[in-house]
Amino acid sequence: MAYSDKVIDHYTNPRNVGTLDKSSHKVGTGLVGAPECGDVMRLQIEVGDDNIITDAKFKTFGCGSAIASSSLATEWLKGKTIDDAMKIDNMDIVEELALPPVKIHCSVLAEDAIKAAINDFRVKNGMEAIESEKAHH
Amino acid sequence: MNIPIYLDNNATTPMDPRVLEAMIPYFTQKFGNAASRNHPFGWVAEEAVDYAREQVAKLIGASEKEIIFTSGATESDNLAIKGVFEMYKEKGNHIITTVTEHKAVLDACKHVEKMGGKVTYLPVQEDGLLDLALLEAAMTNETILVSVMYGNNEIGVIQPIKEIAAIAHKYGALFMTDAVQAVGKIPVDVNKDGIDLLALSAHKFYGPKGVGALYVRRKGPRVKVTAQMDGGGHERGMRSGTLNVPGIVGLGKAAELCMLEMESEAKRLSALRDKLQAGLTVLEESYVNGNVEHRLPHVANISFKYVEGEGLMMAMKDLAVSSGSACTSASLEPSYVLKSLGLSDDLAHSSIRFGLGRFTTEEEVDYAIEVTKTAVTNLRNMSPLWEMFKEGIDLDSIEWAEH
Numbered sequence: 001m002a003y004s005d006k007v008i009d010h011y012t013n014p015r016n017v018g019t020l021d022k023s024s025h026k027v028g029t030g031l032v033g034a035p036e037c038g039d040v041m042r043l044q045i046e047v048g049d050d051n052i053i054t055d056a057k058f059k060t061f062g063c064g065s066a067i068a069s070s071s072l073a074t075e076w077l078k079g080k081t082i083d084d085a086m087k088i089d090n091m092d093i094v095e096e097l098a099l100p101p102v103k104i105h106c107s108v109l110a111e112d113a114i115k116a117a118i119n120d121f122r123v124k125n126g127m128e129a130i131e132s133e134k135a136h137h
Numbered sequence: 138m139n140i141p142i143y144l145d146n147n148a149t150t151p152m153d154p155r156v157l158e159a160m161i162p163y164f165t166q167k168f169g170n171a172a173s174r175n176h177p178f179g180w181v182a183e184e185a186v187d188y189a190r191e192q193v194a195k196l197i198g199a200s201e202k203e204i205i206f207t208s209g210a211t212e213s214d215n216l217a218i219k220g221v222f223e224m225y226k227e228k229g230n231h232i233i234t235t236v237t238e239h240k241a242v243l244d245a246c247k248h249v250e251k252m253g254g255k256v257t258y259l260p261v262q263e264d265g266l267l268d269l270a271l272l273e274a275a276m277t278n279e280t281i282l283v284s285v286m287y288g289n290n291e292i293g294v295i296q297p298i299k300e301i302a303a304i305a306h307k308y309g310a311l312f313m314t315d316a317v318q319a320v321g322k323i324p325v326d327v328n329k330d331g332i333d334l335l336a337l338s339a340h341k342f343y344g345p346k347g348v349g350a351l352y353v354r355r356k357g358p359r360v361k362v363t364a365q366m367d368g369g370g371h372e373r374g375m376r377s378g379t380l381n382v383p384g385i386v387g388l389g390k391a392a393e394l395c396m397l398e399m400e401s402e403a404k405r406l407s408a409l410r411d412k413l414q415a416g417l418t419v420l421e422e423s424y425v426n427g428n429v430e431h432r433l434p435h436v437a438n439i440s441f442k443y444v445e446g447e448g449l450m451m452a453m454k455d456l457a458v459s460s461g462s463a464c465t466s467a468s469l470e471p472s473y474v475l476k477s478l479g480l481s482d483d484l485a486h487s488s489i490r491f492g493l494g495r496f497t498t499e500e501e502v503d504y505a506i507e508v509t510k511t512a513v514t515n516l517r518n519m520s521p522l523w524e525m526f527k528e529g530i531d532l533d534s535i536e537w538a539e540h
Contacts, residue, residue: 003253003451008378009368011448011452014519017518017519018539019524030471031521031535033538034488034537034538035483035522035532035537036481036486036537037482038445038446038447038462038471038482038483038486039445039520040520040537041521042505042521050397059519059520059524060445060519060520060521061444061445061448061520061521061522061523062445062448063445063447063451063462064447064448064451065446066445067447067448067519112538127138
Protein backbone atom coordinates (compact mmCIF):
# COMPACT_ATOMS: atom_id res chain seq x y z
CA MET A 1 0.00 0.00 0.00
CA ALA A 2 1.27 3.45 -0.80
CA TYR A 3 1.27 5.95 2.04
CA SER A 4 0.42 9.61 1.64
CA ASP A 5 3.26 12.12 1.90
CA LYS A 6 1.86 13.41 5.19
CA VAL A 7 1.84 9.93 6.74
CA ILE A 8 5.41 9.43 5.59
CA ASP A 9 6.42 12.83 6.96
CA HIS A 10 4.93 12.14 10.42
CA TYR A 11 6.28 8.62 10.39
CA THR A 12 9.79 9.66 9.40
CA ASN A 13 9.90 12.71 11.66
CA PRO A 14 7.44 11.92 14.42
CA ARG A 15 6.56 14.97 16.54
CA ASN A 16 6.54 14.81 20.31
CA VAL A 17 7.66 11.28 20.98
CA GLY A 18 8.22 10.81 24.67
CA THR A 19 6.92 10.40 28.17
CA LEU A 20 5.45 12.87 30.67
CA ASP A 21 5.33 12.23 34.41
CA LYS A 22 2.05 10.39 34.72
CA SER A 23 1.94 10.87 38.50
CA SER A 24 1.75 14.65 38.11
CA HIS A 25 -1.75 16.06 38.61
CA LYS A 26 -1.18 18.28 35.56
CA VAL A 27 -0.69 15.26 33.30
CA GLY A 28 -3.42 13.15 31.73
CA THR A 29 -2.55 9.80 30.20
CA GLY A 30 -4.56 7.79 27.69
CA LEU A 31 -3.52 4.23 26.84
CA VAL A 32 -5.70 2.64 24.17
CA GLY A 33 -5.61 -0.32 21.81
CA ALA A 34 -4.27 -3.80 22.46
CA PRO A 35 -1.06 -5.61 21.54
CA GLU A 36 -3.10 -8.49 20.06
CA CYS A 37 -4.74 -6.07 17.66
CA GLY A 38 -1.38 -4.75 16.50
CA ASP A 39 -1.74 -1.22 17.80
CA VAL A 40 -1.35 0.46 21.17
CA MET A 41 -1.22 4.23 21.62
CA ARG A 42 -0.20 6.11 24.69
CA LEU A 43 -0.97 9.79 24.53
CA GLN A 44 -0.17 12.23 27.32
CA ILE A 45 -1.11 15.85 27.84
CA GLU A 46 0.18 18.42 30.28
CA VAL A 47 -2.43 21.01 31.17
CA GLY A 48 -1.79 24.54 32.44
CA ASP A 49 -3.86 26.64 34.88
CA ASP A 50 -6.44 27.85 32.39
CA ASN A 51 -7.08 24.31 31.12
CA ILE A 52 -4.87 24.94 28.10
CA ILE A 53 -2.77 22.01 26.94
CA THR A 54 0.87 23.11 27.23
CA ASP A 55 2.54 19.89 26.17
CA ALA A 56 1.65 16.60 24.53
CA LYS A 57 3.69 13.42 24.05
CA PHE A 58 3.02 10.03 22.54
CA LYS A 59 4.41 6.57 22.14
CA THR A 60 2.78 4.17 19.70
CA PHE A 61 3.15 0.50 18.85
CA GLY A 62 1.60 0.10 15.44
CA CYS A 63 1.73 0.60 11.73
CA GLY A 64 2.86 3.79 9.99
CA SER A 65 -0.64 5.22 9.94
CA ALA A 66 -1.08 4.65 13.67
CA ILE A 67 2.23 6.39 14.41
CA ALA A 68 1.35 9.27 12.06
CA SER A 69 -2.15 9.65 13.59
CA SER A 70 -0.77 9.93 17.10
CA SER A 71 2.03 12.28 16.03
CA LEU A 72 -0.51 14.55 14.34
CA ALA A 73 -2.79 14.41 17.39
CA THR A 74 -0.03 15.70 19.68
CA GLU A 75 0.60 18.60 17.29
CA TRP A 76 -3.07 19.54 17.27
CA LEU A 77 -3.45 19.25 21.03
CA LYS A 78 -0.82 21.77 22.02
CA GLY A 79 -2.32 25.19 22.72
CA LYS A 80 -5.92 23.93 22.73
CA THR A 81 -8.15 24.01 25.81
CA ILE A 82 -9.19 20.58 26.99
CA ASP A 83 -12.75 21.38 25.92
CA ASP A 84 -11.66 22.17 22.36
CA ALA A 85 -9.39 19.15 22.32
CA MET A 86 -12.39 16.97 23.17
CA LYS A 87 -13.92 18.06 19.86
CA ILE A 88 -11.15 16.60 17.70
CA ASP A 89 -12.83 14.07 15.45
CA ASN A 90 -11.18 11.04 13.94
CA MET A 91 -12.39 12.08 10.49
CA ASP A 92 -10.30 15.27 10.79
CA ILE A 93 -7.26 13.02 11.14
CA VAL A 94 -8.38 10.82 8.24
CA GLU A 95 -8.71 13.89 6.06
CA GLU A 96 -5.44 15.53 7.09
CA LEU A 97 -3.41 12.34 6.58
CA ALA A 98 -5.43 11.04 3.62
CA LEU A 99 -5.83 7.68 5.32
CA PRO A 100 -7.34 4.90 3.20
CA PRO A 101 -10.48 3.12 4.51
CA VAL A 102 -8.48 0.18 5.87
CA LYS A 103 -6.55 2.59 8.11
CA ILE A 104 -9.46 4.53 9.54
CA HIS A 105 -9.22 2.51 12.75
CA CYS A 106 -5.85 4.21 13.38
CA SER A 107 -7.56 7.60 13.50
CA VAL A 108 -10.31 6.20 15.73
CA LEU A 109 -7.64 4.99 18.09
CA ALA A 110 -6.02 8.45 18.13
CA GLU A 111 -9.36 10.08 18.96
CA ASP A 112 -9.91 7.52 21.71
CA ALA A 113 -6.44 8.25 23.08
CA ILE A 114 -7.10 12.01 23.16
CA LYS A 115 -10.38 11.52 25.02
CA ALA A 116 -8.84 9.01 27.42
CA ALA A 117 -5.99 11.41 28.23
CA ILE A 118 -8.36 14.33 28.83
CA ASN A 119 -10.64 12.23 31.00
CA ASP A 120 -7.68 10.99 33.01
CA PHE A 121 -6.71 14.61 33.63
CA ARG A 122 -10.31 15.55 34.48
CA VAL A 123 -10.79 12.77 36.99
CA LYS A 124 -7.43 13.51 38.60
CA ASN A 125 -8.53 17.10 39.09
CA GLY A 126 -11.97 16.43 40.49
CA MET A 127 -13.96 16.78 37.28
CA GLU A 128 -16.27 14.20 35.81
CA ALA A 129 -15.16 12.08 32.90
CA ILE A 130 -16.97 12.94 29.69
CA GLU A 131 -18.63 10.01 27.98
CA SER A 132 -18.11 10.01 24.26
CA GLU A 133 -21.32 10.05 22.29
CA LYS A 134 -19.61 7.93 19.66
CA ALA A 135 -19.45 4.22 20.31
CA HIS A 136 -16.40 2.92 18.56
CA HIS A 137 -16.11 -0.55 19.91
CA MET B 138 24.44 -2.45 -4.48
CA ASN B 139 20.99 -1.45 -5.72
CA ILE B 140 18.42 -0.05 -3.32
CA PRO B 141 15.82 -1.30 -2.44
CA ILE B 142 17.17 -4.73 -1.69
CA TYR B 143 14.95 -7.64 -2.59
CA LEU B 144 14.60 -10.12 0.28
CA ASP B 145 11.15 -11.47 -0.50
CA ASN B 146 12.15 -14.49 -2.59
CA ASN B 147 9.40 -16.64 -1.09
CA ALA B 148 6.84 -14.40 -2.74
CA THR B 149 8.52 -14.55 -6.11
CA THR B 150 12.02 -14.64 -7.58
CA PRO B 151 13.51 -12.55 -10.35
CA MET B 152 13.85 -14.50 -13.56
CA ASP B 153 17.34 -15.71 -14.30
CA PRO B 154 18.59 -13.99 -17.50
CA ARG B 155 19.59 -17.41 -18.84
CA VAL B 156 15.95 -18.45 -18.57
CA LEU B 157 14.78 -15.42 -20.47
CA GLU B 158 17.33 -16.11 -23.18
CA ALA B 159 16.01 -19.63 -23.61
CA MET B 160 12.42 -18.39 -23.85
CA ILE B 161 12.79 -15.54 -26.35
CA PRO B 162 12.77 -17.52 -29.63
CA TYR B 163 9.49 -19.16 -28.64
CA PHE B 164 7.59 -15.90 -28.71
CA THR B 165 8.33 -14.81 -32.25
CA GLN B 166 10.16 -17.32 -34.44
CA LYS B 167 9.19 -20.64 -32.87
CA PHE B 168 5.63 -19.63 -32.09
CA GLY B 169 3.90 -22.85 -33.12
CA ASN B 170 1.15 -24.61 -31.24
CA ALA B 171 2.61 -27.72 -29.64
CA ALA B 172 -0.60 -29.56 -30.54
CA SER B 173 -0.20 -28.86 -34.27
CA ARG B 174 0.86 -32.26 -35.51
CA ASN B 175 0.92 -31.58 -39.23
CA HIS B 176 3.63 -28.96 -39.81
CA PRO B 177 7.13 -28.04 -38.63
CA PHE B 178 5.94 -25.08 -36.54
CA GLY B 179 4.03 -27.46 -34.32
CA TRP B 180 6.83 -30.02 -34.25
CA VAL B 181 9.38 -27.44 -33.10
CA ALA B 182 7.08 -26.31 -30.30
CA GLU B 183 6.30 -29.87 -29.29
CA GLU B 184 9.98 -30.74 -29.21
CA ALA B 185 10.67 -27.78 -26.92
CA VAL B 186 7.83 -28.81 -24.61
CA ASP B 187 9.07 -32.39 -24.49
CA TYR B 188 12.56 -31.20 -23.64
CA ALA B 189 11.22 -28.99 -20.84
CA ARG B 190 9.17 -31.90 -19.56
CA GLU B 191 12.39 -33.89 -19.21
CA GLN B 192 14.17 -31.01 -17.49
CA VAL B 193 11.37 -30.64 -14.93
CA ALA B 194 11.07 -34.41 -14.41
CA LYS B 195 14.80 -34.72 -13.75
CA LEU B 196 14.71 -32.05 -11.05
CA ILE B 197 12.23 -34.08 -8.99
CA GLY B 198 13.36 -37.59 -9.97
CA ALA B 199 10.26 -38.29 -12.05
CA SER B 200 9.62 -39.62 -15.54
CA GLU B 201 8.74 -37.00 -18.16
CA LYS B 202 5.40 -38.72 -18.77
CA GLU B 203 4.37 -37.81 -15.24
CA ILE B 204 4.58 -34.02 -15.69
CA ILE B 205 1.37 -32.08 -16.38
CA PHE B 206 1.96 -28.44 -17.25
CA THR B 207 -0.36 -25.91 -15.62
CA SER B 208 -0.62 -22.17 -15.11
CA GLY B 209 1.09 -22.37 -11.72
CA ALA B 210 0.91 -23.97 -8.33
CA THR B 211 -2.55 -22.70 -7.43
CA GLU B 212 -3.92 -24.54 -10.44
CA SER B 213 -1.78 -27.60 -9.68
CA ASP B 214 -3.03 -27.72 -6.08
CA ASN B 215 -6.63 -27.38 -7.22
CA LEU B 216 -6.27 -30.00 -9.92
CA ALA B 217 -4.63 -32.44 -7.51
CA ILE B 218 -7.06 -32.07 -4.63
CA LYS B 219 -10.35 -31.67 -6.48
CA GLY B 220 -9.19 -34.05 -9.22
CA VAL B 221 -8.27 -36.82 -6.76
CA PHE B 222 -11.50 -36.34 -4.84
CA GLU B 223 -13.61 -36.63 -7.97
CA MET B 224 -11.64 -39.59 -9.29
CA TYR B 225 -11.54 -41.58 -6.06
CA LYS B 226 -14.71 -40.57 -4.22
CA GLU B 227 -16.18 -44.05 -4.70
CA LYS B 228 -13.25 -45.37 -2.69
CA GLY B 229 -13.53 -42.88 0.15
CA ASN B 230 -14.37 -39.27 0.85
CA HIS B 231 -11.78 -38.24 3.43
CA ILE B 232 -8.79 -35.93 2.91
CA ILE B 233 -6.20 -34.98 5.51
CA THR B 234 -4.15 -31.80 5.39
CA THR B 235 -2.59 -29.34 7.85
CA VAL B 236 -3.54 -25.87 9.04
CA THR B 237 -0.29 -24.31 7.79
CA GLU B 238 -0.88 -25.15 4.12
CA HIS B 239 -1.03 -22.48 1.46
CA LYS B 240 -4.48 -21.05 0.79
CA ALA B 241 -4.57 -22.80 -2.58
CA VAL B 242 -4.63 -26.12 -0.73
CA LEU B 243 -6.87 -25.02 2.13
CA ASP B 244 -9.44 -23.42 -0.14
CA ALA B 245 -9.42 -26.37 -2.55
CA CYS B 246 -10.11 -28.58 0.49
CA LYS B 247 -12.97 -26.31 1.52
CA HIS B 248 -14.37 -26.77 -1.96
CA VAL B 249 -14.13 -30.54 -1.53
CA GLU B 250 -16.13 -30.21 1.69
CA LYS B 251 -18.85 -28.42 -0.26
CA MET B 252 -18.88 -31.33 -2.70
CA GLY B 253 -19.59 -33.71 0.18
CA GLY B 254 -16.05 -34.63 1.19
CA LYS B 255 -14.68 -34.71 4.71
CA VAL B 256 -11.45 -32.89 5.45
CA THR B 257 -9.30 -33.09 8.56
CA TYR B 258 -7.08 -30.05 9.13
CA LEU B 259 -4.31 -31.23 11.44
CA PRO B 260 -2.62 -28.73 13.76
CA VAL B 261 1.16 -28.47 13.79
CA GLN B 262 3.57 -28.42 16.71
CA GLU B 263 5.16 -25.24 18.08
CA ASP B 264 8.07 -25.61 15.67
CA GLY B 265 5.73 -25.96 12.69
CA LEU B 266 6.29 -29.69 12.17
CA LEU B 267 3.44 -32.14 11.84
CA ASP B 268 3.18 -34.73 14.62
CA LEU B 269 3.29 -38.08 12.82
CA ALA B 270 1.34 -39.84 15.57
CA LEU B 271 -1.44 -37.32 15.10
CA LEU B 272 -1.49 -38.01 11.38
CA GLU B 273 -1.63 -41.76 11.90
CA ALA B 274 -4.48 -41.36 14.38
CA ALA B 275 -6.44 -39.34 11.83
CA MET B 276 -6.15 -41.94 9.05
CA THR B 277 -9.33 -43.92 8.33
CA ASN B 278 -10.47 -46.47 5.75
CA GLU B 279 -12.16 -43.60 3.99
CA THR B 280 -8.97 -41.52 3.64
CA ILE B 281 -8.08 -41.16 -0.03
CA LEU B 282 -5.53 -38.34 0.13
CA VAL B 283 -3.02 -36.81 2.51
CA SER B 284 -1.80 -33.37 1.42
CA VAL B 285 1.12 -31.83 3.31
CA MET B 286 3.34 -29.07 2.00
CA TYR B 287 7.06 -29.73 1.57
CA GLY B 288 8.48 -26.44 2.84
CA ASN B 289 6.40 -23.70 4.39
CA ASN B 290 6.20 -20.36 2.60
CA GLU B 291 6.20 -18.23 5.75
CA ILE B 292 8.63 -19.94 8.09
CA GLY B 293 10.49 -22.29 5.74
CA VAL B 294 9.92 -25.38 7.89
CA ILE B 295 10.45 -28.66 6.00
CA GLN B 296 7.98 -31.41 6.88
CA PRO B 297 9.10 -35.05 7.28
CA ILE B 298 7.73 -35.86 3.82
CA LYS B 299 9.05 -39.41 3.51
CA GLU B 300 7.54 -40.44 6.85
CA ILE B 301 4.24 -38.72 6.08
CA ALA B 302 4.03 -40.46 2.70
CA ALA B 303 4.72 -43.82 4.33
CA ILE B 304 1.84 -43.35 6.77
CA ALA B 305 -0.52 -42.32 3.95
CA HIS B 306 0.42 -45.39 1.92
CA LYS B 307 0.13 -47.71 4.90
CA TYR B 308 -3.58 -46.83 4.98
CA GLY B 309 -4.02 -46.99 1.24
CA ALA B 310 -4.22 -43.23 0.68
CA LEU B 311 -2.38 -41.16 -1.91
CA PHE B 312 0.17 -38.58 -0.82
CA MET B 313 0.28 -35.13 -2.35
CA THR B 314 2.65 -32.28 -1.56
CA ASP B 315 2.62 -28.60 -2.42
CA ALA B 316 6.37 -28.33 -2.99
CA VAL B 317 6.38 -24.80 -4.35
CA GLN B 318 8.96 -23.48 -1.89
CA ALA B 319 11.14 -26.60 -1.86
CA VAL B 320 11.58 -27.58 -5.51
CA GLY B 321 14.82 -26.15 -6.87
CA LYS B 322 15.99 -25.16 -3.39
CA ILE B 323 16.58 -28.56 -1.77
CA PRO B 324 16.74 -32.08 -3.24
CA VAL B 325 13.22 -33.40 -3.90
CA ASP B 326 12.81 -36.92 -5.25
CA VAL B 327 9.30 -38.23 -5.80
CA ASN B 328 10.40 -41.86 -5.62
CA LYS B 329 12.68 -41.61 -2.60
CA ASP B 330 10.09 -39.47 -0.81
CA GLY B 331 7.08 -41.56 -1.86
CA ILE B 332 5.19 -38.66 -3.44
CA ASP B 333 2.15 -39.42 -5.64
CA LEU B 334 1.29 -35.85 -6.63
CA LEU B 335 3.44 -32.73 -6.40
CA ALA B 336 2.71 -29.10 -7.22
CA LEU B 337 5.44 -26.70 -8.36
CA SER B 338 5.66 -23.21 -9.81
CA ALA B 339 8.33 -21.73 -12.10
CA HIS B 340 8.45 -18.23 -10.66
CA LYS B 341 9.54 -19.49 -7.26
CA PHE B 342 12.79 -20.77 -8.73
CA TYR B 343 13.87 -18.06 -11.16
CA GLY B 344 11.49 -19.01 -13.95
CA PRO B 345 8.59 -17.04 -15.44
CA LYS B 346 5.27 -16.35 -13.73
CA GLY B 347 2.11 -18.04 -14.96
CA VAL B 348 3.53 -21.50 -15.49
CA GLY B 349 3.87 -24.51 -13.22
CA ALA B 350 3.39 -28.23 -13.18
CA LEU B 351 1.68 -31.06 -11.40
CA TYR B 352 3.55 -34.32 -11.05
CA VAL B 353 1.14 -37.26 -11.24
CA ARG B 354 2.58 -40.71 -10.50
CA ARG B 355 2.15 -43.27 -13.28
CA LYS B 356 3.52 -46.42 -11.68
CA GLY B 357 3.00 -47.98 -8.28
CA PRO B 358 0.25 -46.78 -8.11
CA ARG B 359 -1.00 -45.28 -11.34
CA VAL B 360 -2.66 -42.08 -10.20
CA LYS B 361 -5.38 -40.29 -12.13
CA VAL B 362 -7.04 -36.96 -11.54
CA THR B 363 -10.30 -35.72 -13.01
CA ALA B 364 -9.72 -32.72 -15.26
CA GLN B 365 -11.04 -29.44 -13.87
CA MET B 366 -11.37 -27.71 -17.24
CA ASP B 367 -13.06 -29.10 -20.31
CA GLY B 368 -11.36 -28.71 -23.66
CA GLY B 369 -9.01 -30.29 -26.12
CA GLY B 370 -7.74 -33.05 -23.88
CA HIS B 371 -4.15 -31.84 -23.64
CA GLU B 372 -1.72 -33.21 -21.06
CA ARG B 373 -3.04 -36.77 -21.12
CA GLY B 374 -6.56 -35.47 -20.71
CA MET B 375 -5.87 -34.00 -17.29
CA ARG B 376 -5.37 -30.37 -18.27
CA SER B 377 -6.84 -28.94 -21.43
CA GLY B 378 -5.61 -25.72 -22.94
CA THR B 379 -3.01 -24.74 -25.52
CA LEU B 380 0.39 -25.15 -23.94
CA ASN B 381 2.20 -21.99 -22.89
CA VAL B 382 5.28 -22.93 -24.90
CA PRO B 383 7.60 -20.01 -23.98
CA GLY B 384 6.61 -20.33 -20.31
CA ILE B 385 7.17 -24.07 -20.35
CA VAL B 386 10.58 -23.61 -22.01
CA GLY B 387 11.40 -21.15 -19.22
CA LEU B 388 10.20 -23.54 -16.54
CA GLY B 389 12.38 -26.26 -18.03
CA LYS B 390 15.45 -24.05 -18.22
CA ALA B 391 14.91 -22.82 -14.66
CA ALA B 392 14.65 -26.44 -13.49
CA GLU B 393 17.86 -27.35 -15.29
CA LEU B 394 19.74 -24.44 -13.69
CA CYS B 395 18.51 -25.42 -10.23
CA MET B 396 19.58 -28.99 -10.85
CA LEU B 397 23.09 -27.77 -11.69
CA GLU B 398 23.45 -25.09 -9.05
CA MET B 399 21.23 -26.15 -6.17
CA GLU B 400 23.90 -27.73 -4.05
CA SER B 401 26.35 -24.83 -4.06
CA GLU B 402 23.55 -22.27 -3.92
CA ALA B 403 21.93 -23.88 -0.89
CA LYS B 404 25.25 -23.83 0.93
CA ARG B 405 25.88 -20.20 0.08
CA LEU B 406 22.35 -19.13 1.00
CA SER B 407 22.20 -20.97 4.29
CA ALA B 408 25.50 -19.34 5.31
CA LEU B 409 24.12 -15.91 4.39
CA ARG B 410 20.80 -16.64 6.12
CA ASP B 411 22.61 -17.77 9.26
CA LYS B 412 24.66 -14.58 9.20
CA LEU B 413 21.50 -12.50 8.88
CA GLN B 414 19.78 -14.39 11.65
CA ALA B 415 22.77 -14.17 13.98
CA GLY B 416 23.10 -10.46 13.24
CA LEU B 417 19.47 -9.80 14.12
CA THR B 418 18.92 -12.09 17.08
CA VAL B 419 21.53 -10.12 19.03
CA LEU B 420 18.65 -7.69 19.50
CA GLU B 421 16.87 -8.32 22.80
CA GLU B 422 13.46 -9.97 22.62
CA SER B 423 13.84 -11.26 19.08
CA TYR B 424 12.61 -14.75 18.30
CA VAL B 425 13.10 -17.04 15.31
CA ASN B 426 9.80 -18.62 14.27
CA GLY B 427 9.64 -22.29 13.32
CA ASN B 428 12.05 -25.18 13.48
CA VAL B 429 15.58 -24.03 12.63
CA GLU B 430 17.04 -27.44 11.80
CA HIS B 431 14.40 -28.62 9.35
CA ARG B 432 14.24 -25.42 7.39
CA LEU B 433 14.73 -24.22 3.83
CA PRO B 434 18.21 -22.73 3.42
CA HIS B 435 17.11 -19.26 2.35
CA VAL B 436 14.39 -18.33 4.84
CA ALA B 437 14.38 -16.72 8.28
CA ASN B 438 11.21 -15.56 9.99
CA ILE B 439 11.94 -13.41 13.03
CA SER B 440 9.64 -11.64 15.49
CA PHE B 441 10.89 -8.44 17.08
CA LYS B 442 8.74 -8.10 20.14
CA TYR B 443 7.15 -4.74 20.99
CA VAL B 444 7.34 -3.39 17.44
CA GLU B 445 4.62 -3.87 14.86
CA GLY B 446 5.54 -5.53 11.58
CA GLU B 447 4.04 -3.09 9.12
CA GLY B 448 5.44 -0.10 10.97
CA LEU B 449 8.76 -1.88 10.97
CA MET B 450 8.66 -2.55 7.24
CA MET B 451 7.98 1.12 6.65
CA ALA B 452 11.13 1.97 8.58
CA MET B 453 13.00 -0.63 6.54
CA LYS B 454 11.85 0.83 3.27
CA ASP B 455 15.17 0.04 1.61
CA LEU B 456 14.43 -3.65 2.13
CA ALA B 457 11.66 -5.58 0.39
CA VAL B 458 10.49 -8.13 2.96
CA SER B 459 7.12 -9.34 4.21
CA SER B 460 5.41 -9.49 7.58
CA GLY B 461 2.88 -11.66 9.37
CA SER B 462 1.32 -8.47 10.67
CA ALA B 463 -2.40 -8.06 10.28
CA CYS B 464 -1.89 -4.63 8.82
CA THR B 465 -0.40 -6.15 5.69
CA SER B 466 -3.53 -8.14 4.95
CA ALA B 467 -6.99 -6.98 4.07
CA SER B 468 -8.49 -9.20 6.75
CA LEU B 469 -6.75 -7.41 9.65
CA GLU B 470 -5.91 -10.85 11.03
CA PRO B 471 -2.29 -11.73 11.69
CA SER B 472 -0.72 -14.68 9.87
CA TYR B 473 -2.64 -17.93 10.40
CA VAL B 474 0.60 -19.85 9.94
CA LEU B 475 2.33 -18.07 12.82
CA LYS B 476 -0.78 -18.32 14.99
CA SER B 477 -0.95 -22.05 14.38
CA LEU B 478 2.53 -22.36 15.93
CA GLY B 479 0.92 -21.09 19.10
CA LEU B 480 2.45 -17.64 18.70
CA SER B 481 0.51 -14.93 20.48
CA ASP B 482 -1.10 -12.34 18.24
CA ASP B 483 1.35 -9.66 19.31
CA LEU B 484 4.36 -11.78 18.30
CA ALA B 485 2.69 -12.62 15.00
CA HIS B 486 2.15 -8.89 14.42
CA SER B 487 5.86 -8.34 15.07
CA SER B 488 7.23 -10.83 12.56
CA ILE B 489 9.33 -10.22 9.49
CA ARG B 490 10.10 -12.83 6.85
CA PHE B 491 13.47 -12.57 5.15
CA GLY B 492 13.69 -14.63 1.97
CA LEU B 493 17.11 -14.73 0.32
CA GLY B 494 17.70 -15.76 -3.26
CA ARG B 495 20.14 -16.57 -6.04
CA PHE B 496 21.02 -12.93 -6.55
CA THR B 497 21.36 -11.93 -2.89
CA THR B 498 24.89 -10.81 -2.01
CA GLU B 499 26.73 -10.72 1.28
CA GLU B 500 26.94 -6.94 1.02
CA GLU B 501 23.14 -6.82 0.83
CA VAL B 502 22.80 -9.06 3.87
CA ASP B 503 25.18 -6.85 5.86
CA TYR B 504 23.17 -3.81 4.86
CA ALA B 505 19.90 -5.55 5.75
CA ILE B 506 21.22 -6.34 9.23
CA GLU B 507 22.10 -2.69 9.84
CA VAL B 508 18.84 -1.30 8.46
CA THR B 509 16.75 -3.75 10.48
CA LYS B 510 18.63 -3.18 13.71
CA THR B 511 18.31 0.59 13.41
CA ALA B 512 14.62 0.35 12.56
CA VAL B 513 13.81 -1.97 15.45
CA THR B 514 15.74 0.21 17.90
CA ASN B 515 14.08 3.42 16.70
CA LEU B 516 10.59 1.96 16.81
CA ARG B 517 11.14 0.49 20.23
CA ASN B 518 12.09 3.94 21.46
CA MET B 519 8.69 5.00 20.18
CA SER B 520 6.82 1.96 21.56
CA PRO B 521 4.83 2.25 24.79
CA LEU B 522 5.03 -1.54 25.13
CA TRP B 523 8.82 -1.48 25.04
CA GLU B 524 8.85 1.22 27.73
CA MET B 525 6.55 -0.86 29.93
CA PHE B 526 8.63 -3.97 29.33
CA LYS B 527 11.74 -2.05 30.35
CA GLU B 528 9.98 -0.82 33.49
CA GLY B 529 9.22 -4.43 34.39
CA ILE B 530 5.46 -4.12 33.84
CA ASP B 531 3.78 -7.40 32.93
CA LEU B 532 1.83 -6.57 29.80
CA ASP B 533 -0.54 -9.46 30.42
CA SER B 534 -1.59 -7.81 33.67
CA ILE B 535 -3.04 -4.83 31.80
CA GLU B 536 -6.65 -4.83 30.77
CA TRP B 537 -6.42 -3.83 27.14
CA ALA B 538 -9.39 -2.29 25.44
CA GLU B 539 -9.63 -4.56 22.41
CA HIS B 540 -11.08 -2.80 19.46
